[in-house]
Amino acid sequence: MQLARRLAGGPLWIVPLALGILLILVPYFNLEYSIVRQLQLAMILSLLVSGLNLSLGFAGELALGQVAMYAAGAYTAGLLSKNGHTDILLQLAAAGLAALLVGVLTGIPGLRLGSWSLAMTSFFLVLLLPDVIAIFKEDTGGRNGLTGILSPTMFGRMLTPEDYFMVIAVVTVAWFAVMRNIAVSRHGTALRVLKQSPVLAASMGINVFRMKLMAYALGAVPAGLAGALFASLDLYISPEAFGFTVATTILAASVLGGSASVYGAVFGAFVLQFGLNQSTDFQKYSLVVTGAFLIIGGVLLTGGLSGLARALWRKLAAGQPAAAPADRSDPDASAGDEVPAVPGKVLKVEGVAKAFGGNQALKGVDLTATPGRVTALIGPNGSGKTTLLNMICGFYRTDAGVIALDERQLQRMGPDQVARTGVARTFQTPNIPEGITVREAVMAGRYAGHRATVLEAVLRLPRYRKVRKGDLAEADRVLDLVGIRHLEDAEATALPLGQRRLLEVARCLIGNPGVLLLDETASGLDEDEVERLAEVIRRVRDAGGTVVLVEHNFQLVLSLADEIVALAHGELMAKGTPEEIQNNERVMSEYLGIDPDAPASPHVVLADVLTDGAQDGVGR
Amino acid sequence: MTLIWGGLSLGAIYAIVAIGYNIVFISSKTFNFAHAQLTMVGAFVAYTGLVTWDLPVLVVVLMAAAAVAVIAAIEERIAIRPVGDMHNILVTTLGASILLDGIAQLTWGTQPLTVPFFAGDEAFTLLGGRAYPVELFLIAMAVLIVVALGIYSRRSLTGLALLGMAEDREAALLRGVNVRRMAFMAFVAAGALAGFVGMFVGSKTFAVSTLGAALALKGFVVLAIGGFGSMPGTLVGGTLVGLAEAYASRYLGGEYANLAVFLILITILMVRPAGLFVRTKERVV
Numbered sequence: 001m002q003l004a005r006r007l008a009g010g011p012l013w014i015v016p017l018a019l020g021i022l023l024i025l026v027p028y029f030n031l032e033y034s035i036v037r038q039l040q041l042a043m044i045l046s047l048l049v050s051g052l053n054l055s056l057g058f059a060g061e062l063a064l065g066q067v068a069m070y071a072a073g074a075y076t077a078g079l080l081s082k083n084g085h086t087d088i089l090l091q092l093a094a095a096g097l098a099a100l101l102v103g104v105l106t107g108i109p110g111l112r113l114g115s116w117s118l119a120m121t122s123f124f125l126v127l128l129l130p131d132v133i134a135i136f137k138e139d140t141g142g143r144n145g146l147t148g149i150l151s152p153t154m155f156g157r158m159l160t161p162e163d164y165f166m167v168i169a170v171v172t173v174a175w176f177a178v179m180r181n182i183a184v185s186r187h188g189t190a191l192r193v194l195k196q197s198p199v200l201a202a203s204m205g206i207n208v209f210r211m212k213l214m215a216y217a218l219g220a221v222p223a224g225l226a227g228a229l230f231a232s233l234d235l236y237i238s239p240e241a242f243g244f245t246v247a248t249t250i251l252a253a254s255v256l257g258g259s260a261s262v263y264g265a266v267f268g269a270f271v272l273q274f275g276l277n278q279s280t281d282f283q284k285y286s287l288v289v290t291g292a293f294l295i296i297g298g299v300l301l302t303g304g305l306s307g308l309a310r311a312l313w314r315k316l317a318a319g320q321p322a323a324a325p326a327d328r329s330d331p332d333a334s335a336g337d338e339v340p341a342v343p344g345k346v347l348k349v350e351g352v353a354k355a356f357g358g359n360q361a362l363k364g365v366d367l368t369a370t371p372g373r374v375t376a377l378i379g380p381n382g383s384g385k386t387t388l389l390n391m392i393c394g395f396y397r398t399d400a401g402v403i404a405l406d407e408r409q410l411q412r413m414g415p416d417q418v419a420r421t422g423v424a425r426t427f428q429t430p431n432i433p434e435g436i437t438v439r440e441a442v443m444a445g446r447y448a449g450h451r452a453t454v455l456e457a458v459l460r461l462p463r464y465r466k467v468r469k470g471d472l473a474e475a476d477r478v479l480d481l482v483g484i485r486h487l488e489d490a491e492a493t494a495l496p497l498g499q500r501r502l503l504e505v506a507r508c509l510i511g512n513p514g515v516l517l518l519d520e521t522a523s524g525l526d527e528d529e530v531e532r533l534a535e536v537i538r539r540v541r542d543a544g545g546t547v548v549l550v551e552h553n554f555q556l557v558l559s560l561a562d563e564i565v566a567l568a569h570g571e572l573m574a575k576g577t578p579e580e581i582q583n584n585e586r587v588m589s590e591y592l593g594i595d596p597d598a599p600a601s602p603h604v605v606l607a608d609v610l611t612d613g614a615q616d617g618v619g620r
Numbered sequence: 621m622t623l624i625w626g627g628l629s630l631g632a633i634y635a636i637v638a639i640g641y642n643i644v645f646i647s648s649k650t651f652n653f654a655h656a657q658l659t660m661v662g663a664f665v666a667y668t669g670l671v672t673w674d675l676p677v678l679v680v681v682l683m684a685a686a687a688v689a690v691i692a693a694i695e696e697r698i699a700i701r702p703v704g705d706m707h708n709i710l711v712t713t714l715g716a717s718i719l720l721d722g723i724a725q726l727t728w729g730t731q732p733l734t735v736p737f738f739a740g741d742e743a744f745t746l747l748g749g750r751a752y753p754v755e756l757f758l759i760a761m762a763v764l765i766v767v768a769l770g771i772y773s774r775r776s777l778t779g780l781a782l783l784g785m786a787e788d789r790e791a792a793l794l795r796g797v798n799v800r801r802m803a804f805m806a807f808v809a810a811g812a813l814a815g816f817v818g819m820f821v822g823s824k825t826f827a828v829s830t831l832g833a834a835l836a837l838k839g840f841v842v843l844a845i846g847g848f849g850s851m852p853g854t855l856v857g858g859t860l861v862g863l864a865e866a867y868a869s870r871y872l873g874g875e876y877a878n879l880a881v882f883l884i885l886i887t888i889l890m891v892r893p894a895g896l897f898v899r900t901k902e903r904v905v
Contacts, residue, residue: 062710109889116651117889119710120840124882127837131875244833248718255711287722294715295699298708 013180016263020173027162038273040165040233043172046269047226049253050179050262051219056251057259058188059215060195065106065122066250069099069220071129071242073227075140078237081149088152088159088167091228099224103217111212118216126247130239145238152232168229175222178458180262182218185457185464186471189433189440190447191215195260196433203393203427205419205448205511214454245286252290255297260435340477344371344546345406345422345514347392352401352411354387354570361387362570364401367548369515374537374547376557378581379567380591385550386428388567389519392548393425394418405514420448422514424507426521430500432492438503441492442479443471445507478506482536498529505536515546522553534560554592558582566591621749623866629755631862632762633821637839638846638854639765640810646786646849647806650709654695654717656835657724658811662688662818663827664724667733670819677738677819685815691720692811696804717832725829735822754823761820762858765813766851782806786849838865841885847895856896860884 026039048066055063073095080091102125110121133140140146152159152167159167182188190211194201198208231237249272257268349367353360362384369375377385390396392403394415403411410418424445432441450471456464479485482502487495492503501521508516518537522530530553537560541547551557557564557578564581566574568591574584581587640655662684669680699712739753746756773779785792785799793799825831841861846853861881868880888895 062714064714109886112889112893116710116840117844117893119653119714120837120844121885121889123833124837124841124878124885127833128878128882131878134875135879248714251711251714284726285722287718287725289722291715291717291719291722294718295712298699298712298715299702 016176016180017173020169020176024166024169024173026169027165036165040168042270042273043168044226044230044233045250045253045273046266047172047175047222047229048250049257049265049269050175051222051226052250052254053257053259053261053265054179054182054219055216056254057261057264058183058191058195059212061111061212061216062119063110063122063216063219064119064247064251065102065125066219066223067242067247068106068122068125068129069102069223070227070230070246071133071237071239072098072102073224074231074237074242075133075146075227076224077228078146078149078231079139081152081232082146084150086150086153087156088154088164088228088232091152091232092171092225095224095228095231096221097224099220099227100217103220104213107213107216111209111216123247126242126244129242133239141238143239145236145240146231147236149231149235149237151235164232168233171225171229175225176262176266179222181458181460182454183262185454186443186447186452186468187454187457189436189444192433192436193444193447197431199395199415200427200431200433202395202415203419203425204445204507205416207416218454245290248287248290248294252293252297255294340543342509342540342543342545343512343514344516344544346370346404347423347515347546347548348402348404349388349392350402350404352388352391352403353399354384354391354396355399360570362391365567365570365572367565369546369548371546372541372544373562374541374549374560376549376551376561376564377567378551378554378557378564378587378591379573382569383567383573384570385567386519387570389425389517389548389550392418392517393423416448422512423517424509424511424513424515425517426501426504426508426519428520428523430497430504432500432503434493436492437488438479438484438490438492438495439472439475439488441503442475442488442506442510445510446471446474449511474510475506478509481509481539482506483532498525498532501525501529501533502536505533505540509540509545513545515548516540517548517550519550520552521549522551522556530556621747622751623749623870624863625746625749625751625755627863627866628859629752629758629824629862630865631842631858631860632758633824633835633858634838634842634861635762635854635858636758636765636813636817636821637835638842638857639762639769639851640814641839641843642849642851642854643769643806643810643813647782648700648803649786649789650700651713652695652700652807652810653710653713653836654699654720654832655810655814656839657717657720657832658688658692658695658814659818659821659835660827660829660832661691661720661724662815663735663822663825663831664728664733664818665815666819666822667728667735667827670736671733681816681819684818685812688815688818689808689812692814693804693808695811696807700807701804717836721829721832724832728827728829730829732826732828733822735819735827737820737823741823752824754820758820758824761817762855766855769851778802838881841881841888843895844885845888845896847898850895850897853895853897 026036048070051069052063052066055061076098077091077095080094085091106121106125107118110118130143134142152164154167190201190206193204194206194208194211201208201211230241253268253272254265255268256271257264257266347369349365351364351366352362353364354362365384365388367375367377367388377388379385387396391398392410394410394413394417398411401411402409405421405423408421410421410423413421450467452464452467475488476485479488482505484499484502484506487499495503505518522533525533534556537547537549549557549561561578564576564578565572566581566584566587573590574581574587576584637656637659640659641651644650644652644655665684665687666680669675669683670677675683695716699716700709703709703712737754739757741752741754743750743752773783781792781797781802784795785797785802789799838861842854842857845857845860861884864880864884865877869877
């Protein structure tokens, strides 16, 4: 307990680093040959598993073609060696590139259709492998395997088996350092956002396709490295080493260790290599065991062994739940004395029309939202509010009309492009990725606007550090603005609804959006929460932000909006100041359900409705 | 023409696998990775019934259909129903397919087994090419299944309910359709179909434990060509894949057969990712 607590206080990467150094030094321990060999194979397997994790665990795309990239790396290295290029560094570089190429070429078509098609396209590669090897029989030796691979060298020096063990260990440790740096960087967070919801990712300006391709193709690199290491380990490779069984073993190890973790790959690979593959009976039952395991693992072990370990660790280290207390009124939070400017832009919607089949959802709607003002969009269910919102965000194509932010027309852009132009939105049901802190969730809002490449993140280059510093500072700023900074280390999904809404607002604000779209942001909140939210919206407005509020809570709309646009049946019903809308007969009868000709004075009835409807919105 | 008969009948097998994928997809929007393995098990059961136990054809067909339907039911209960997340369903049904591969290997070995066809295996000349009875039977069966399912889904209440579910699960639920039960029944029905056709598939391809993986992939390509959920699309896709495979292995060599199919898959995904017969739907937030 004591030790765990102290360790948890220090930098956590020390533990894996120490283990890694231990692994590199294994040749000095005089272990038995068979154990050394198993260790080598386990390290190679863990590289393969780690590559899969990047795709399956982080980007949420099942890929089964790891074996093909492994083979691409192995044959590249093997052929190089056969032709006299025995330097292992050269082989590693070439193998990594070859695998990356396979990854990019198969990822582009495979990712067009989403989950099944990538799984199948990459699975197909495994089936193709023996054929391709057979086609180039002259070079690859076909089914008989590739012989004549020369012993590896480094800088012209022959490597002893001990040296070679260290090469494998160093490559493995280096890759896991890379993987860890990706996982904890903004790219890791962005991948979690993507896995949570592609819609969310796109609305934050992340190009979904490119991001998935990045994860999948990058996952090919360790597989290629593993291939090169394997080729020079046995100095012989044949198609048999790259069959379906290996493909499924990789998947099983990934699920066992926890696909969404960095070091889970090592766990899973070592357990499978040392545990199951040892017994000779296992060969016979391997398919049955792997299959059963994948079913059980898929159903029960969502986080894999590393998930269990993490939960246990948290218990040991903290002794109390990790989620922060739901302290609703933090006195320091409302430090709203000096609110930095939020430079808004003019959002202009002109004559926008949209039909879904025969259903004309919108017919020529106009709307203008200007900086420093809150523009509310109201209307009965089915009047086209959400459709309009989705069209502004680029999720639907317009049939006619113009949507522009300042001078830039948005209606032809995809959602991620619209977001990068400066449109930020929240969702009816807060959309927040699992497993990240409030601060990380907010920082993700800057991912698309302030770029740092994966390479810069891996190597921690100055630009990455600069962007990261900006991320942290800006996160503090916007969390202060919405008043939940004291929760920044809490797990984002553990927050109560009201604070998750505020978190979404903060995530939008961090990107300095030209316009902020709030989709039914008060629904489900209690009065205090609504009041806090209203306060935040006012602050954003006063700071010069452009706010569009889609809302059912009529009282909130009346108190906040500078201008109200009312829709009905996809058309503009009314437009004006809160007073004008409140007294508009059509709005009263069609939206609020009040008959203006009824004997009772409409204002009395309206007041009744408002009191009733304060909680859950009028007009439901 | 001999080549065409061979190609078309192969294509028919792939189309039948794709039909199975489709039934499950339409009813529950999930993808059963193990469907091809169900067909493979059907072929093995047929072998046991016909060769080992020497039972009459009709009994064996029913036996295979029933046995595989039960396996499908078990699969649904342990590998699909308890899983919440879509990503995990891919993993668990893949697990089921590997499990079935393994069980088949342990039970029936790794050697290909010949499943006899009830109408004999005498080749005869048709339209200027040599064809086997089983080949024509497979082609006819694929077409018949598609036509029958088309009629069934439009005429029967169950079929209409299924289409409704495919369109909008929640709306169907609100209309009183027992969505879970329907999805389960469709899954079992797809299993029964796989078991039923297993005998004839086995007659063409042999019953062998590596059959599943190849069928699964080719069936998927057929689906990608026709589009998810399109039944007539499976016939077009099957024809294309079967002929491509037959021609590639005849004129380029056996090792090019899979490559040709893979190229078709890549092309279709790049040019028309939703398939030829399905209109692209707009995304909904």
